[in-house]
Amino acid sequence: xxxxxxxxxxxxxxxxxxxxxxxxxxxxxxxxxxxxxxxxxxxxxxxxxxxxxxxxxxxxxxxxxxxxxxxxxxxxxxxxxxxxxxxxxxxxxxxxxxxxxxxxxxxxxxxxxxxxxxxxxxxxxxxxxxxxxxxxxxxxxxxxxxxxxxxxxxxxxxxxxxxxxxxxxxxxxxxxxxxxxxxxxxxxxxxxxxxxxxxxxxxxxxxxxxxxxxxxxxxxxxxxxxxxxxxxxxxxxxxxxxxxxxxxxxxxxxxxxxxxxxxxxxxxxxxxxxxxxxxxxxxxxxxxxxxxxxxxxxxxxxxxxxxxxxxxxxxxxxxxxxxxxxxxxxxxxxxxxxxxxxxxxxxxxxxxxxxxxxxxxxxxxxxxxxxxxxxxxxxxxxxxxxxxxxxxxxxxxxxxxxxxxxxxxxxxxxxxxxxxxxxxxxxxxxxxxxxxxxxxxxxxxxxxxxxxxxxxxxxxxxxxxxxxxxxxxxxx
Ligand SMILES: *Cc1c(COP(=O)(O)O)cnc(C)c1O
Numbered sequence: 425x426x427x428x429x430x431x432x433x434x435x436x437x438x439x440x441x442x443x444x445x446x447x448x449x450x451x452x453x454x455x456x457x458x459x460x461x462x463x464x465x466x467x468x469x470x471x472x473x474x475x476x477x478x479x480x481x482x483x484x485x486x487x488x489x490x491x492x493x494x495x496x497x498x499x500x501x502x503x504x505x506x507x508x509x510x511x512x513x514x515x516x517x518x519x520x521x522x523x524x525x526x527x528x529x530x531x532x533x534x535x536x537x538x539x540x541x542x543x544x545x546x547x548x549x550x551x552x553x554x555x556x557x558x559x560x561x562x563x564x565x566x567x568x569x570x571x572x573x574x575x576x577x578x579x580x581x582x583x584x585x586x587x588x589x590x591x592x593x594x595x596x597x598x599x600x601x602x603x604x605x606x607x608x609x610x611x612x613x614x615x616x617x618x619x620x621x622x623x624x625x626x627x628x629x630x631x632x633x634x635x636x637x638x639x640x641x642x643x644x645x646x647x648x649x650x651x652x653x654x655x656x657x658x659x660x661x662x663x664x665x666x667x668x669x670x671x672x673x674x675x676x677x678x679x680x681x682x683x684x685x686x687x688x689x690x691x692x693x694x695x696x697x698x699x700x701x702x703x704x705x706x707x708x709x710x711x712x713x714x715x716x717x718x719x720x721x722x723x724x725x726x727x728x729x730x731x732x733x734x735x736x737x738x739x740x741x742x743x744x745x746x747x748x749x750x751x752x753x754x755x756x757x758x759x760x761x762x763x764x765x766x767x768x769x770x771x772x773x774x775x776x777x778x779x780x781x782x783x784x785x786x787x788x789x790x791x792x793x794x795x796x797x798x799x800x801x802x803x804x805x806x807x808x809x810x811x812x813x814x815x816x817x818x819x820x821x822x823x824x825x826x827x828x829x830x831x832x833x834x835x836x837x838x839x840x841x842x843x844x845x846x847x848x849x850x851x852x853x854x855x856x857x858x859x860x861x862x863x864x865x866x867x868x869x870x871x872x873x874x875x876x877x878x879x880x881x882x883x884x885x886x887x888x889x890x891x892x893x894x895x896x897x898x899x900x
Contacts, residue, residue: 425490427454427653430754431769432761438493440555443654444563446647451769452761453750454653459698460489464674467700471668479517480507483547483661489699490657494554502554506547511535518543518662520669520843523816527831528843529824530666537605538849538868539740540689541576544658549580549587551654556586563646564899565589566633568626571602572740572848577648582611590895592617592626595883600875601852607879614880615898621886624730632888639892643899650688651747659692660699662845667701670841679705679794681831681844683823684716685741687748689845694752697794704840708797709830711738711805711823716746720789720797723781725749727772737802737856738822740848745772756785756793798830805829809860819857819865821850 426436431452442454462470474482484496484503491499509515513534520528535542556563563586567574574591581589591606595618598606607616619626634640634647648655663680670678680703682690690708697703710717712734719725727745736742750768757763771778780786789795800808808825812818820828827844835842850857850865857865884890 425460425492426457428457428761429453430455430750430761431765434761439491439654440493443551443555443652444646446649446651450765452764453651453748453754455751455754456490459695462489462700467674470664471674474665474668478507478515479661479665480504482665483507483658486661486664487657498554502547502550506550511546512542516665516669518665520666521818523812523818523828523844526835526838526841527828528666528670528841529818529820529828529846530662530669530843531846532662533821533846533849535576536579537572537575538852538871539572539576540659540845540847541572542579543662544655545576545580545648547658548648548652548654549584552581552587553584562586562644563588564644564895565648566592566630566645566895567647567649568592568623568630569598569606570594570623570739570742571598572852573648573650575602575605578606578609578614578616581648582609582614584613588613588615588899590615590617590891590898592619592629592891594618594623594626595620597622599852599855601854601871604874604877604879605871607881608874608877610878610880615894616881617891617894618881618883619886619891620883625886629886629888629891633892633895636892643895645895649747650686656688656692656695656748656751659689660696663693663696663701663703666843666845667703670843671702674702676841677702677704678841678843679703679707679836681707681709681827681834681842683738683741683827683845683847684708684710685713685743685746687716687746687752689847691748691751694755694793698755703794705794705796705834705836705842707830707834707842708795709827710797710799711736711741711826712799712801713742713744714799715743716749717797717799719749720795722779723783723786724777724779725753725767725772726777729776737805737853737859738800738826739853740823741826752793756780756788758785796834796836798833800826800829805856806860809857813861819850819861820846821848822853822856823847 429448429452532540733744
């Protein structure tokens with residue numbers, strides 16, 4: 425399988441070539457040159473493999489369709505090492521639980537940091553270690569986080585050979601639980617940098633350091649952001665696992681609702697659907713930051729400025745633009761790289777928007793690709809958390825609540841099961857749960873008392889030069 429860029433560069437690249445890269449050199453995102461098609465017989469085999477051999481085997485088989493530059497025995501070992509019941513809590517890894525008539529929740533948040541990002545990041549950690557060792561190279565990951573991404577990256581890379589992590593976060597602005605999760609890590613290769621500023625300052629520092637090409641090359645600076653194809657590919661697997669748990673035969677369809685921000689999670693659903701997984705609807709759920717809902721309603725993609733990006737109680741969906749969205753648009757416009765370049769490099773980058781509302785291809789988003797969308801607000805979130813607790817005795821996190829709210833509105837055919845992806849556990853957003861229910865959510869035993877553990881963090885001013893000096897002093 426070769427990979428190409430959404431902006432037209434079709435120089436053939438293999439999976440491991442793009443594994444350690446971010447954007448393609450032309451500014452586009454990488455996608456496979458085609459989506460492998462899964463026949464009915466293959467789907468039956470995958471169903472059997474998941475049931476009898478488990479999630480790691482399912483992951484190995486799906487990944488093998490996209491990766492031909494890692495020997496199969498190695499890839500299998502990497503999947504087995506990643507998707508273990510001891511790490512994710514159950515044999516199913518992503519167990520489905522029933523909520524109400526026709527509606528299910530797929531638990532993706534029982535990994536080390538209690539958010540779905542572990543599903544992909546844990547695999548990425550093992551892939552990075554493997555590939556860096558094979559090349560005899562080192563990588564220093566520099567990132568910015570307001571919570572979930574940074575902790576998932578640190579837990580995935582801790583103790584890995586050849587990798588260091590330098591993670592910036594806004595000093596004093598993450599929840600006490602999130603701070604404790606990250607800062608309690610004592611691994612020598614993990615560096616927490618608390619920046620005296622806001623999240624945007626952290627992102628600006630990462631950009632400034634990455635655009636110093638000499639520094640970037642000398643210190644082998646890389647990233648693990650959500651546009652990484654390997655992360656997206658790892659997420660495709662749990663759409664299959666959800667489908668197999670909700671159905672008995674391949675004649676049945678399911679729909680998914682996905683609490684969305686950067687469009688990474690639901691883009692994996694789009695890939696699964698393009699491979700032939702019988703998905704009816706893919707429902708995008710947003711919070712008050714409704715860039716994506718606006719697009720799927722009107723065809724206008726209008727990125728927001730900082731002033732129009734709201735801080736909400738589902739903070740991991742507080743985005744001003746959706747960094748993976750270009751992948752879907754590339755497919756929507758018939759894989760036309762020149763057109764995609766025009767929409768993003770000219771429309772979005774220059775004017776902050778494009779509008780496909782009057783273009784016939786926009787109808788395909790719904791008709792051909794199954795997309796629907798909806799939006800949820802703070803009041804909806806509280807009401808949904810309350811209602812789910814009172815009627816079913818289940819506490820769901822704020823992002824998942826946005827999903828449940830929108831899923832109920834966009835069910836479609838009542839005979840088709842609707843699966844809502846659970847993107848975090850409620851303990852990560854305890855304040856809002858307290859506000860909704862007047863009680864705190866349960867805390868998994870392994871996180872008892874983490875706020876009291878010793879913290880390993882360096883506070884720095886919002887100054888890229890100081891961050892560079894820190895990195896230089898802590899490499900080799
Ligand atoms: C990252 C995240 C999301 C958004 O996922 P995308 O892939 O960016 O759409 C939703 N919920 C939680 C809890 C997250 O951490």
